[in-house]
Amino acid sequence: MIPVSPVKRADIDVPVLIVGGGGAGLTCSMLLSQLGIETLLVSALPTTSILPKAHVLNQRTMEILDDVGIAEAIYAKSTPAENMSAMGWYAGFAGADPEMGRLIAKLETWGGGYTNVNWIQASPCRSANLPQIRLEPIMKARADALNPGGVRFHHELTRLEQDDEGVLAWVLNSDTGSEYTVRARYLLGCDGGRTIPRLVGIAHEGLGVIAQTATAHISADLSKLAKDPDVLIRWIWCPAIGEMAVLVPMGPDHWGPDSEEWVFHVTYRGEGPKDLTDDQIEQTMRLALGIPDLPMKVHKVTRWALEGVLASKFRAGRVFLVGDAAHRHPPTGGLGLTSGIQDAHNLCWKLAAVLKGEAEKALLDTYEAERRPVDARNIQRSMENSMAHMEAGAAFGLNPAASAEENWAQFRRILSGRPDDAGFRSGALRAIRRLSMEANELNVEYGYRYQSAAIVPDGSSLPEAIDDIRLYEPSTFPGSPLPHAWLDDEAGNRLPIKDLVKPGRFLLIAGERGEPWCSAALALAAEHGLPIDAVRIGHIDGDLFDPRLAWAQFRGISDKGAVLVRPDRVVSWRHSGAAADPQGVLGEALRRVLAHRVVPTDASAAEQTPAE
Template sequence: MNSVITAKAADIDVPVLIVGGGGAGLTCSMLLSQLGIETLLVSALPTTSILPKAHVLNQRTMEILDDVGVAEPIFAKSTPAENMSAMGWYAGFAGPDPDLGRLIAKLETWGCGYTNLNWMQASPCRSANLPQIRLEPIMKARADELNPGRVRFHHELTRLEQDGDGVTAWITNRDTGTEYLVRARYVLGCDGGRTIPRLIGIPHEGLGVIAQTATAHISADLSKLARDPDVLIRWIWCPAIGEMAVLVPMGPDHWGPDSEEWVFHVTYRGEGPKDLTDEQIEKNMRLALGIPDLPMTVHKVTRWALEGVLASRFRAERVFLVGDAAHRHPPTGGLGLTSGIQDAHNLCWKLAAVLKGQAGESLLDTYEAERRPVDARNIQRSMENSMAHMEAGAAFGLNPGASAKENWTQFRRILSDKPEDAAFRSGALRAIRRLSMEANELNVEYGYRYQSAAVIPDGSPLPEPTDDIRLYEPSTHPGSPLPHAWLNDESGQRLAMKDLVKPGRFLLIAGEEGQNWCAAAAALVAANDLPIDTVRIGHIDGDLFDPRLAWAQFRGISDKGAVLVRPDRVVCWRHVGASRDPLAALSGALGAVLGRSFREGVTNTPELVPAK
């Protein structure tokens, strides 16, 4: 076979080949289909995930999944809000000692069931909780619906070659053993890093493996033992093994203590569980939880590394890394899958704009510039969360080398009211309070700001956060996610700000006296066939109304100013007030974002109202 295959020799010619059918790959497929871009998705795996992992879906991620039409079925199967409003720490789980199963502390998580006002202010979508084993089939069904016959599992990419015009990929249908060639303009590597990074020569960097974890996916009736129906994640102090363990309900039909399925995690120091048999891991689980004879079905035992790594680059010519192929996180904080879905959201509108001739090729360079720093921070937070849990175990006096009696002796100091135990008790409770950041990191989820050629600085200083992790303070500072607000139209119908941004389209939001900005945008559209919508928002005047001044509070412009929002709902430019030449200002900003120039006919503008 020739080393270079021409497009004519390929069996399939497609603008975008997506390699990998997990959360990131399926999101890419849905987004690009929605944008009118033909794709082929291939996954080496025979099915979607068989593991109940990566279950937390944060608000920003649910907004994206809402865009592609899967939020409603996800929420229908997700943990109800009232069953995921807290995390709890417990003194063991079950057993003869009256203190076993005793609640040590409880903290709010992920907006406390969408009752925390900060979280309600951040988004019209609440967080969800649905393990990948049930999430991915929903996503795949929608991807199939949007792109029939072009979502192919058990089709493995074995080789690829790039040239100046595109990429040629060799795909093997593992069901039949036949090989076929695919020719694509671009390839998205969403395969978890199994193949694509190696084929394009991109290494990963990071701290590597810091610990080893064993996970058991079980069916068992724990309803008489698990307490607190509001608790999603139970951190269990296990004196018998000297480690902290985690117990999480997995549904599928009931949640809280009545959940039919559960996952049990325990992280081992040192060599960990790699030499333990499944039977030994089950025995350790029963010992840790104090349920030696409880009937259960063990569906699967897995062993995995607690690691945080980041690809040195997110792009090699026409191949892009997305999701776990670009970064891998510890699960603490739920930032892994959500980061991958947000990678896809950032990249896909840019690919569509380039393929449709709306943007220059340079727009694609902004993907790595924007996402890599955000993903690096998410990895750091995931690692910090994991380390904080290990430190909490130490603060509780847990020692894997000690006997259960010795561990109990240390633990009872937390319950003691003796003066000599006060510092120990205070340190243990402080360690738990510190862990509030794991499921209360709203500023990590929303407070990032992209910096690239696709974001035009306005010269204003970056806002100083009150709390860099926990407290999200919405802003239209260029590079920020568009703040959320509930708006009304003239009939009083309520609209979410996010829904004003249509797939693949920019949105110019002007103040109530911003007619000139809207006229300038209309001129740009007429002369260049650009995908721009416009709206004026005010409390009394405008096209839409801001009844609670939710938008006015964060818009950062006057009634004569304007904000330009990209298709991924990121603010890319703003002008605080009026301009004597709004057309030049807007066309210059949009041209810089899209990496292109506009036709001279753009100067034929509608009549503008003189700026005051």
């Protein structure tokens, strides 16, 4: 621990300092504001993202963004469901050859535009697609509204020190050139790893850079060339350059083939595009797509590394790493931004509980224990997706050292119908089918299970997954996300079960004959000042009703049992049936989850257990 230098007084004193104003930092700001925790967010950048960057927002991420009140605004600007239900693979894009632009294969993605029953069953929120250049302004506006004056862009953290009581940070206002100090109880490093990991001595590990990518963000009318309005991501076999390229619509006002803006990616083996000028990359794009003279505006050309790295630890004293500061992924599968938003969701309720005196500091140790294994798996899946695309290019016979004619000759083997080409065709199509996992990895997005001191095992065994990547099987096994179900109240109003979990509050869900569990939860809440709500759910009896038996199918308890759900909608404990001492059993579970914060009610004992 680096001791804080003696400073007369910090200019600003705040419970939580957030460093970084991207998706992870803005999510932390919104969540903590909603939980009643004062924060200051500083970002070295002058504005939110000027690049499209990440764009796919999976269902669990959309649930979190719904929690902070921006899901509807995102859906309003997002790709319509019917325009993001497939990925397509094409033989080139445009050109004189009659085969150019021919569809090779098409695969369903992200639940087929929220029509796949597994995806409908998983969540009341469908996946969305909105590039960060348009997502982050929505997030920042909401963060500003929830915390006026507490979100500062073009303010750069230059130095930090910490002791056992907090963190002292020096911040440069790049607009005025003046510097000020901030004293905080905790600091959240959400800066993409630019500064904070180095300042606190946290290294990253993993495979590192596996390839280099060039991206062009353009405006162009491709409506007469881009077929298949249901396709979001076009993987284009480019014989002229011997590489696979990617073309993705970016809206903003129209989608599908009518999109006004697009991003083009090409990944290079070897040294990559670092020595290429912007003009050279534009010419490569035009050559690859066969559009040498098409009018277009190039907004920005960027070069970036395809890498997969994970921080050796997510915490150093009172500093936590969140999002890209803790893990960086290839974009394949859309797991990078979504992982960062889910990191924030896991950490923020814990910080709030500690700062409010509802939990002990040990609860914060569970952030790394829970999120690091999930993020590691997400990196692995992103890397596997990227490697699978490279293998698909090889299966198509693409060779960057070959001429366009030689690459075309290889491709025509897929279409020839000759018996001696049957194996080649089969191998190419198999490579594409394998790629279906990239946008059909629901069990990666939802099927994780946390293991930490904040999860109480119930002694049951976890059944083996039918498909560890693609098929999500909802469950209340401790550590799992709360399964989705639509519920009715007595008036017939329908709501998703997720909406029962209020910000910063636990939810005890009992079976229809689980009144003792509900009484125990309310008694513990009253005696110890704990944020706990309780409800009975059943098909015929209860406080709320399960009209489709969706909750009954996955609840994993009897009509006398109970499930305890954390504020991040993760099941922390369950009891299959009744108990002789429900208050004692539930109190012990809460004691473990909150790191021994359930204390005796007499004042002297409470004084001996000071809040953080």
